[in-house]
Amino acid sequence: MFGFYSPHLATSYNEPMGAKTRATTTRARNTKIEILQSEIFNFSWLVHGFSTRVGGCSEGYGGSSLNLGFTEEDTRTAVEHNRQSFLRALGAGSTSWHMATQRQVHSDLIHYVNSGDLHPTGDGLITDSPGLLLGVQTADCLPVLMVDSKRRAVGAFHAGWRGTLKRIVEKGVGEMRRQFGSQPRDLRAAIGPGIHSCCYQVGEEVRDKFHSQFAYAAELFREARESNPVHEKYPLLFLTARAPGHGPEETLLFLDLVAANTRQLLDTGVPAKNISASPLCTSCRTDLLFSYRKEKGKVGRMLGVVGIRPR
Numbered sequence: 001m002f003g004f005y006s007p008h009l010a011t012s013y014n015e016p017m018g019a020k021t022r023a024t025t026t027r028a029r030n031t032k033i034e035i036l037q038s039e040i041f042n043f044s045w046l047v048h049g050f051s052t053r054v055g056g057c058s059e060g061y062g063g064s065s066l067n068l069g070f071t072e073e074d075t076r077t078a079v080e081h082n083r084q085s086f087l088r089a090l091g092a093g094s095t096s097w098h099m100a101t102q103r104q105v106h107s108d109l110i111h112y113v114n115s116g117d118l119h120p121t122g123d124g125l126i127t128d129s130p131g132l133l134l135g136v137q138t139a140d141c142l143p144v145l146m147v148d149s150k151r152r153a154v155g156a157f158h159a160g161w162r163g164t165l166k167r168i169v170e171k172g173v174g175e176m177r178r179q180f181g182s183q184p185r186d187l188r189a190a191i192g193p194g195i196h197s198c199c200y201q202v203g204e205e206v207r208d209k210f211h212s213q214f215a216y217a218a219e220l221f222r223e224a225r226e227s228n229p230v231h232e233k234y235p236l237l238f239l240t241a242r243a244p245g246h247g248p249e250e251t252l253l254f255l256d257l258v259a260a261n262t263r264q265l266l267d268t269g270v271p272a273k274n275i276s277a278s279p280l281c282t283s284c285r286t287d288l289l290f291s292y293r294k295e296k297g298k299v300g301r302m303l304g305v306v307g308i309r310p311r
């Protein structure tokens with residue numbers, strides 16, 4: 001049902017002249033940029049990719065990393081250099097390419113972009129302009145890329161729990177229909193790496209909100225007992241009693257954003273065979289990816305991009 005993601009080792013790019021690499025870092029100075037791509041987007045006229053943290057020249061996040069967001073801890077120079085390296089590795093580094101990104105606000109705002117304002121406020125971008133890359137920044141939230149193979153149009157969406165609740169992806173399909181006449185059966189969607197249900201703990205209020213919006217909400221949540229190390233080591237001691245110093249065991253709640261967004265795509269009529277999802281969880285794989293949760297907010301940003309090659 002889901003296509004696979006193959007890590008794609010891009011051509012090697014050297015660090016910029018004069019870039020400093022701390023002696024303590026374990027990453028090699030000339031680590032290659034690693035890009036994840038979906039097999040479902042195998043069109044010669046298309047460029048797409050999901051960045052990882054591997055490679056790059058940012059020093060703030062555990063050594064030479066590919067931070068692509070203008071964050072507090074990083075310098076503008078490093079981020080601009082990283083972005084350029086990422087685009088070059090994708091084959092979109094020439095001056096005939098431009099990149100549109102958004103000031104992301106966990107909304108359901110979707111913009112059609114061609115020229116003019118390439119950095120609107122919102123969480124979805126769509127275009128049919130060749131040479132324009134649409135970018136979504138993430139570090140746990142899901143980047144969802146869409147391609148209309150018949151009409152040659154593309155979309156990029158940012159889906160955290162708030163955007164998912166607001167049906168950003170469902171609305172994205174609707175906007176592509178309205179703007180380009182896209183038929184859902186012609187759409188392909190690639191869900192990039194994000195935080196998965198193994199790690200994405202949420203509060204009861206999030207579940208309540210999803211139940212008020214989706215009849216299938218129960219399928220999107222997983223419950224687990226809070227693990228208690230003392231309890232697990234000496235189970236017989238605690239058959240009837242609680243471990244000392246611990247209250248009643250709490251039930252933890254985990255949200256499956258991939259399932260939620262896949263369901264939205266299916267509901268609009270995108271065929272299951274046209275949907276692929278990365279198996280990588282950002283929180284489990286901080287060796288490869290940035291995770292806002294796992295790294296407690298002091299974290300770089302990755303970019304998921306899609307665009308039509310310039311003619």
Ligand SMILES: [Zn+2]
Pocket residue numbers: 195196197198199200281282283284
């Ligand atoms: Zn995980």
